[in-house]
Amino acid sequence: MSDQIVFLLQLVITGVAVGAVYSLMALGFVLIYKASTVVNFGPGELVLFGAYVAWATILNMKLHLAVALPLTLVVAILLGLVIERGVLRPLIGEPIISVIMVTFGFASVVRGVLNMTWGSDTRPFPALFSSQPFHLGPVPVSPVHLWSFVTVMVLLAAFSLFFKYSLIGTAMRATADNQQVAQSLGVSVKGVFALSWCIATVVSALGGIILGSVRGGVDFSLADYGLKVFPVVILGGLDSVAGVIVSGVIIGVLENLSGGYLDPIFGGGVKEVAPFVVLVLILMIRPYGLFGRKDVERV
Amino acid sequence: MLRLNNVQVIYSDVILVLKGLSLEVTEGQIVALLGANGAGKTTTLKAISGLLKTEDGRVTDGSIEFMGRRIDGLDPEDICRRGIVQVMEGRKVLETLTVEENLRIGGYTRRDADGIQQDLRMIYEYFPILVTRRHQVAGYLSGGEQQMLVIGRALMARPKLLLLDEPSLGLAPLLVREIFDIIRKIHEERGTTFLLVEQNAQMALRIADYGYIMENGRIVFDGPAAKLRGNDDVREFYLGLSEAGRRKSFKDVKFYKRRKRWAF
Numbered sequence: 001m002s003d004q005i006v007f008l009l010q011l012v013i014t015g016v017a018v019g020a021v022y023s024l025m026a027l028g029f030v031l032i033y034k035a036s037t038v039v040n041f042g043p044g045e046l047v048l049f050g051a052y053v054a055w056a057t058i059l060n061m062k063l064h065l066a067v068a069l070p071l072t073l074v075v076a077i078l079l080g081l082v083i084e085r086g087v088l089r090p091l092i093g094e095p096i097i098s099v100i101m102v103t104f105g106f107a108s109v110v111r112g113v114l115n116m117t118w119g120s121d122t123r124p125f126p127a128l129f130s131s132q133p134f135h136l137g138p139v140p141v142s143p144v145h146l147w148s149f150v151t152v153m154v155l156l157a158a159f160s161l162f163f164k165y166s167l168i169g170t171a172m173r174a175t176a177d178n179q180q181v182a183q184s185l186g187v188s189v190k191g192v193f194a195l196s197w198c199i200a201t202v203v204s205a206l207g208g209i210i211l212g213s214v215r216g217g218v219d220f221s222l223a224d225y226g227l228k229v230f231p232v233v234i235l236g237g238l239d240s241v242a243g244v245i246v247s248g249v250i251i252g253v254l255e256n257l258s259g260g261y262l263d264p265i266f267g268g269g270v271k272e273v274a275p276f277v278v279l280v281l282i283l284m285i286r287p288y289g290l291f292g293r294k295d296v297e298r299v
Numbered sequence: 300m301l302r303l304n305n306v307q308v309i310y311s312d313v314i315l316v317l318k319g320l321s322l323e324v325t326e327g328q329i330v331a332l333l334g335a336n337g338a339g340k341t342t343t344l345k346a347i348s349g350l351l352k353t354e355d356g357r358v359t360d361g362s363i364e365f366m367g368r369r370i371d372g373l374d375p376e377d378i379c380r381r382g383i384v385q386v387m388e389g390r391k392v393l394e395t396l397t398v399e400e401n402l403r404i405g406g407y408t409r410r411d412a413d414g415i416q417q418d419l420r421m422i423y424e425y426f427p428i429l430v431t432r433r434h435q436v437a438g439y440l441s442g443g444e445q446q447m448l449v450i451g452r453a454l455m456a457r458p459k460l461l462l463l464d465e466p467s468l469g470l471a472p473l474l475v476r477e478i479f480d481i482i483r484k485i486h487e488e489r490g491t492t493f494l495l496v497e498q499n500a501q502m503a504l505r506i507a508d509y510g511y512i513m514e515n516g517r518i519v520f521d522g523p524a525a526k527l528r529g530n531d532d533v534r535e536f537y538l539g540l541s542e543a544g545r546r547k548s549f550k551d552v553k554f555y556k557r558r559k560r561w562a563f
């Protein structure tokens with residue numbers, strides 16, 4: 001096999017791995033949007049928060065992974081509850097734009113608090129998976145990419161089953177479908193909002209941990225990965241969980257390919273903007289997303 | 300079982316809709332709440348079920364008691380847990396969920412798996428058409444099937460009191476009859492208490508034990524269903540005219556005069 005093809009396959013494989021993480025983070029975003037029509041303008045900070053808490057518990061506090069990771073997720077759940085109870089619930093009944101702006105403001109607060117607590121230096125992140133590549137045919141693959149992909153897929157499958165078959169998952173879909181009806185049947189809509197925020201903070205934290213270990217370090221640029229949820233959800237359609245799973249991978253591959261082939265030509269930077277070029281294109285030609293329903297309200 | 304005492308309801312802090320409404324529902328009965336479009340029937344049901352809250356409405360005066368306890372001001376999900384379920388007008392199925400998921404979410408407040416399974420079977424017996432649609436998405440059902448589904452979904456909660464808002468609206472007469480027959484059957488077999496809102500007074504009074512007639516946010520007339528059926532005013536204004544669910548404008552004028560007579 002020629003080097004060219006190996007290069008291409010490598011780009012695709014790493015793109016799929018990182019894209020899967022985008023799907024995971026976008027899942028949280030879509031859940032919040034579907035349940036409460038709130039657009040979370042701070043997805044990057046949720047990722048950052050998870051990554052920093054994981055770094056702090058593993059390397060700073062030197063806790064065992066088996067303790068540190070669950071602890072990180074618990075802290076992420078607490079953050080979800082704080083956001084929903086403390087910040088959003090008091091705003092029930094206020095115009096939706098106020099609520100959206102508050103997510104933006106709260107994200108800045110999170111960023112500030114992280115900066116004050118741990119500073120903005122790049123922190124080494126423990127390699128959760130070996131970085132010694134193995135060969136898939138002629139293509140070298142690093143285990144960290146494989147495992148992050150597998151982890152994400154297992155999580156996404158678990159969430160899909162949860163939404164489809166569990167009573168609480170059904171209640172979440174019912175709330176997304178018609179809040180008033182869900183309430184009339186005894187579903188606590190506030191509870192569903194809180195749960196969707198907690199799921200979002202947890203999957204974002206997991207995303208942060210995975211990205212941190214892929215990159216071997218955490219710093220504030222991790223938040224940029226969180227921003228990728230916007231192209232992903234626009235491509236996938238704001239209301240479609242299945243759609244964001246596919247489009248996360250598409251965006252991941254696309255940005256890697258543009259990084260691999262176009263960056264050398266343009267002297268860099270294409271990789272970073274490629275997803276957002278897609279975002280603009282999609283908004284122009286298919287504003288309800290590749291997989292979304294036509295009648296979905298855009299933001 | 301349920302008692303509304305001089306209930307006043309205001310939407311958005313300014314729109315006064317219920318102006319001191321009182322009514323009572325006795326356990327085990329079907330009580331009909333009749334009245335023209337805009338009288339405040341839906342608002343009354345939403346005040347009881349708490350859904351008013353979701354529309355920026357509030358009970359600002361009077362009280363609503365259910366089984367001896369005040370329920371006005373509670374959240375709708377709490378009122379549901381106490382045994383009151385409202386079937387909203389307009390066949391509000393959860394469109395993206397399947398028929399069976401709709402029914403299961405109806406039993407959301409319950410934890411008795413056996414009872415839920417049993418009730419699911421029972422609902423499929425009352426509404427056999429739903430069995431064949433079981434795994435279809437509810438948004439694609441016909442109007443009649445959707446009405447059956449929302450009634451079935453409410454029954455899944457095993458409510459003590461079921462609030463039904465215009466189940467006949469927009470359905471063919473034959474279907475209306477079928478649905479009312481099933482309501483009566485459910486009432487007889489399960490002893491469920493109903494508060495039934497209708498513009499189709501004839502249908503409603505056929506199955507009701509007691510009836511209230513409301514106009515402009517107040518009860519203007521009430522009595523046992525048999526008596527209402529025999530009452531000249533009711534016959535003239537509800538039984539003859541509202542069959543089609545619509546009222547022609549000249550009848551409005553006549554209606555207005557009569558309203559004065561009822562008021563005094």
Ligand SMILES: Nc1ncnc2c1ncn2[C@@H]1O[C@H](COP(=O)(O)OP(=O)(O)O)[C@@H](O)[C@H]1O
Pocket residue numbers: 310311314316334335336337338339340341342343354356
């Ligand atoms: N959410 C709301 N906000 C403001 N006014 C409302 C609202 N819902 C109903 N109304 C008003 O209350 C009155 C009674 O409405 P409704 O209770 O729906 O009557 P009915 O069910 O008897 O047709 C109408 O004049 C209607 O415009």
Ligand SMILES: [Mg+2]
Pocket residue numbers: 340341342388
């Ligand atoms: Mg109405």
